[in-house]
Amino acid sequence: MSKSVRFLIPLIIFGALVILLVIGLGKDPSKVPSPLIGKSVPAFSLPELTNPGRSVGDEDLKGQISLVNVWASWCVSCRQEHQALMALSKETDFQIVGLNWKDDAQDALAVLRMSGNPYAMNGYDPDNKVGLHWGVYGAPETFVVDQHGVIRYKHIGPIDRKIWEETLQPLVAQLKAEGA
Amino acid sequence: MPPLLKKDPLINMSRVIKSLALGALLLIGSGSVSAYTLEEFQFDSPEQQTEFRELIAKLRCLVCQNESLAGSQAELAQDLRNEVYRMMRAGQSQDEILDFLVERYGDFVLYDPPLKPSTYLLWFGPFVLIGIAGFVVVRTILAKKRAADEPISASEQERLKALLDNSPDSPSSSSRST
Numbered sequence: 628m629s630k631s632v633r634f635l636i637p638l639i640i641f642g643a644l645v646i647l648l649v650i651g652l653g654k655d656p657s658k659v660p661s662p663l664i665g666k667s668v669p670a671f672s673l674p675e676l677t678n679p680g681r682s683v684g685d686e687d688l689k690g691q692i693s694l695v696n697v698w699a700s701w702c703v704s705c706r707q708e709h710q711a712l713m714a715l716s717k718e719t720d721f722q723i724v725g726l727n728w729k730d731d732a733q734d735a736l737a738v739l740r741m742s743g744n745p746y747a748m749n750g751y752d753p754d755n756k757v758g759l760h761w762g763v764y765g766a767p768e769t770f771v772v773d774q775h776g777v778i779r780y781k782h783i784g785p786i787d788r789k790i791w792e793e794t795l796q797p798l799v800a801q802l803k804a805e806g807a
Numbered sequence: 808m809p810p811l812l813k814k815d816p817l818i819n820m821s822r823v824i825k826s827l828a829l830g831a832l833l834l835i836g837s838g839s840v841s842a843y844t845l846e847e848f849q850f851d852s853p854e855q856q857t858e859f860r861e862l863i864a865k866l867r868c869l870v871c872q873n874e875s876l877a878g879s880q881a882e883l884a885q886d887l888r889n890e891v892y893r894m895m896r897a898g899q900s901q902d903e904i905l906d907f908l909v910e911r912y913g914d915f916v917l918y919d920p921p922l923k924p925s926t927y928l929l930w931f932g933p934f935v936l937i938g939i940a941g942f943v944v945v946r947t948i949l950a951k952k953r954a955a956d957e958p959i960s961a962s963e964q965e966r967l968k969a970l971l972d973n974s975p976d977s978p979s980s981s982s983r984s985t
Binding site (some may be wrong): 656657659660661662663701729754757759760761762764765 | 822856869870882883885886890909910911912913914915
């Protein structure tokens with residue numbers, strides 16, 4: 628090896644470390660990847676928030692594409708995404724299923740009365756019984772579930788126009804094409 | 808916008824204030840406080856209690872990621888502690904409980920990353936680096952030693968002699984002045 632190339636080696640190693648550091652800084656450590664991607668939704672059954680006589684379960688997530696949205700009345704970011712969900716609820720390619728997480732039913736119902744109800748149905752999970760099995764660790768989180776009840780994607784944080792257009796909408800379109 | 812529980816300072820503040828208020832009320836009312844403690848978990852034997860504490864110390868709280876389940880005051884941590892407690896009382900082994908949580912929350916829930924191909928670099932990288940450094944050091948030292956031991960060749964000897972003979976000054980002063 629010639630002298631000049633050997634001289635460059637530390638510089639190259641340093642450059643590689645800098646690149647690694649920059650990549651590391653760009654990642655959000657609070658977004659933990661879900662191990663549930665590609666797996667069937669965990670079996671569950673919860674009372675429906677607006678109609679406690681009814682139940683919501685894994686069977687309700689089969690037969691069509693679902694966005695399962697984890698939310699709570701105490702969660703500010705959930706209010707922020709509420710309008711986006713209201714707009715999405717007008718679309719017919721998928722249903723939005725709520726998982727009302729660690730919340731109080733009265734508070735949750737008040738939010739739906741005040742800001743509208745984008746959910747086809749809402750599982751009421753005040754004690755994190757079902758959330759635990761879904762690996763939920765904050766709100767809002769949104770799971771994309773395909774027609775066969777398999778979790779295909781998890782979005783952590785509120786849904787906005789950018790995330791919808793760049794990530795979720797293409798995925799829903801792809802799932803629709805797969806199912807057709 | 809930061810979406811999560813712990814990153815929402817507004818919520819956290821109002822929750823902190825709420826829980827402080829609740830704590831004060833409870834303190835007045837019954838003499839207890841609202842902070843989570845491990846004392847509420849009752850065990851049949853001290854060994855079981857030790858095992859429980861060891862287990863939750865191995866697990867990470869996903870909301871406050873630099874805290875273990877044993878030390879975190881986050882509500883989610885309490886949920887998971889309750890679940891671990893429930894599973895232990897149901898007679899499940901440490902490994903079963905860890906697997907249960909990893910299946911749902913991923914390897915990240917473990918403080919020690921498991922040994923598998925994607926973490927080989929993490930586990931063995933430092934040793935590889937030490938090995939490379941050691942190799943370079945040994946090689947450099949050996950090369951220096953060899954160079955010092957080598958006698959100068961015949962042609963070099965002649966050149967040296969010529970330089971010394973032709974130099975008007977002493978060799979040391981001439982080498983210094985140039």
